[in-house]
Amino acid sequence: MKAIEDALNGNTIVATASRASQPLVESRTYNKRTSDPALFEKDDAPSQKKKRHLPPSWSEEPREKTALRPTSAIMKHQIRDLSRTSSSNATKRPAGVFLSQEQSQILQLVEEGTSVFYTGSAGTGKSVLLREIIKTMKKKHKAADAVAITASTGKSTLMLMRSLNSRVQALRLVTLVALQSIRLLGLA
Numbered sequence: 235m236k237a238i239e240d241a242l243n244g245n246t247i248v249a250t251a252s253r254a255s256q257p258l259v260e261s262r263t264y265n266k267r268t269s270d271p272a273l274f275e276k277d278d279a280p281s282q283k284k285k286r287h288l289p290p291s292w293s294e295e296p297r298e299k300t301a302l303r304p305t306s307a308i309m310k311h312q313i314r315d316l317s318r319t320s321s322s323n324a325t326k327r328p329a330g331v332f333l334s335q336e337q338s339q340i341l342q343l344v345e346e347g348t349s350v351f352y353t354g355s356a357g358t359g360k361s362v363l364l365r366e367i368i369k370t371m372k373k374k375h376k377a378a379d380a381v382a383i384t385a386s387t388g389k390s391t392l393m394l395m396r397s398l399n400s401r402v403q404a405l406r407l408v409t410l411v412a413l414q415s416i417r418l419l420g421l422a
């Protein structure tokens with residue numbers, strides 16, 4: 235009631251004025267920036283940065299010069315050079331085929347002039363051995379026509395043509411197969 239009466243008598247203004255003349259400490263402390271250190275409470279005081287202590291060797295060691303990173307243009311050249319050298323090496327020194335003991339035995343028999351029939355599961359190295367046999371026989375009998383490759387079926391002829399990967403050989407192969415077929419049929 236006392237407060238209402240005071241308000242009616244116009245004491246409100248006086249009260250407001252007195253309140254405004256004494257601003258809250260809180261608002262001064264938190265909402266206003268001030269350089270007065272007394273206004274800072276101990277916990278709110280800005281912490282002093284500690285000086286970093288580095289090991290003595292840190293500053294004594296001279297900094298190594300970092301190698302410049304190659305630009306993309308330089309890298310392109312390097313990659314091109316690398317591919318050139320690797321491809322030239324590949325043509326000069328093809329990866330040698332090291333035949334297994336079984337493959338070597340068959341090759342030896344062929345070299346000795348023995349008629350050989352060899353077979354095996356898929357991927358056991360029959361084609362690799364055949365290529366080696368052809369190579370070896372060509373080396374042994376230097377004449378161009380000394381070695382002839384035949385196939386019993388059209389399909390196998392095509393397979394051989396593909397595996398031998400040479401048009402001339404493939405052409406010769408087809409001719410030989412044709413000749414063999416003619417002979418087998420007793421036509422010639």
Ligand SMILES: Nc1ncnc2c1ncn2[C@@H]1O[C@H](COP(=O)(O)OP(=O)(O)OP(=O)(O)O)[C@@H](O)[C@H]1O
Pocket residue numbers: 331332333334337354355356357358359360361362363
């Ligand atoms: N002596 C060897 N040295 C290295 N790799 C070999 C050798 N023999 C066979 N291979 C490899 O094994 C794989 C199969 O060989 P290849 O194609 O000659 O088998 P295959 O018996 O002819 O198979 P398929 O009957 O399926 O035609 C190939 O990748 C080949 O390079």
